[in-house]
Amino acid sequence: MTTTLRHYKISIDGVVQSFHIAGKGPVCLVHPGGPGFNWNYMRMPLLEQTMTVVYIEPIGTGDSGLLQDGDYSMPRYAYFAHKIAEHIGAEKPCFLGHSHGGFAGIQYALDYPNELGGLILHSSAPCMVPELGMEQTRQIKLYAERWPDRPEAQAACQAWMDLGAGAAQDKESFLELLGRLLPAFFGNYWNLPKEFEEWRDNLDFYLVPRNPHTWDAREVLDAIDVPTLILVGEHDFNCGPRWAAEMDDKMPNSQLHTFEAGGHMSHVESPEEFVKVVSDFVRHVRSA
Known part of the structure; x- marks a missing residue:
């Protein structure tokens, strides 16, 4: 059953902030990745059955406005969500x-x-530094090795190399590259649920000029005491088990769940398992 989706726009410091709300129950803010993915790839109808899900359109994407100073930093994203x-x-x-x-x-x-x-870190990492990029490249090569007879896997690996070489110069070329890269975001691209094709066809991405910056929270993770659920796919090339284990080790109030043979998009690849783990976590922290 699909719940009603309501669209809102507010002004924050003179910048339009767009978001969508669906479902009922405890409130959960949902922030997509990229940065630049359209929010709708994170739509989770099953989660909306037990929670009020607030899908954020991050500044610089969709119907949200642009920052005049181009400072798309982590504190700014957190500020707008807050x-x-x-x-x-x-x-x-x-x-x-x-x-x-x-x-x-x-x-x-x-x-x-x-x-x-509660904080739910879905296929994420504690830093955005060159070390993350090097690990991603190492992992996508392992991905291609796992599927030596699948042309799509080899093309996805090459797409990652093309991305690193600056092949995406505009939205059209980036979406073409994303289409080639997409199989690598899943543990098994050839065994996805029937809803995947509609999900794939609705993917969109926004290229916004951004001031270059790095971000690294590894030395301050122990200051985060909020109950935290860390979710990771066993074969996630983008933000894989290495980063999940490091966050779980350093965060004092965390728990880790690994999706067996999963990739970067477990909410799409294993939606029932994903929603059960999240719902159980939310229920636990609320009762506590």
């Missing part, structure tokens, strides 16, 4: 961040301690 929570009157909401959205979630927990009821 302002949404304030606007809708959410007390102790959960924050579910995917990939780069998880970076924003970590920053949220650091900048606004005691404001979150």
Whole structure:
């Protein structure tokens, strides 16, 4: 059953912030990754059955506005998410961040301690530095080795190399490259649920000029005391088990769940398992 999706726009410091709300129950802010993915790839109808899901359109994407200073930094993403929570009157909401959205979630927990009821880091990492890129390249080569007889896997590996070489110069070329890279985001691209084709056809991405910056929270993860659920796919090339284990080791109130043979998009690849793990976590932290 699909719940009604309501679209909202507010102004934060003169910048339009767009978001969508669906479902009922405890509030969960959902921040997509990229940075630049359209929010709708994170739509989770099953989660909407038990939670009020607030899908954020990050600044610089979709119907949200652009930052005049181009400072798309983690504190800015966290600030805009926090302002949404304030606007809708959410007390102790959960924050579910995917990939780069998880970076924003970590920053949220650091900048606004005691404001979150729970933090859910979905296929994410504690840093955005060259070391992350090197690990991604190493992992996508292993991915291609796991599927030596699948042309799509070899093409995905080459697409990653093309991306690193600057092949995507505009939105059209980036979406073409993303289409070739897509199989690598899944543990088994050839065994996806029937809803995948519609999900794939609705993928969109926004290329926004951004001031170059790095981000690294590894030395301050132990300051995050909010209950944290870390989700990772066993074969996630993008933000894989190495980063999940490091976060789980350093965060004092965390738990780790690994999707066996999963990839970077477990909410798509294993939606029932994903929603059960998240719902159980939210239920536990609320009862505690």
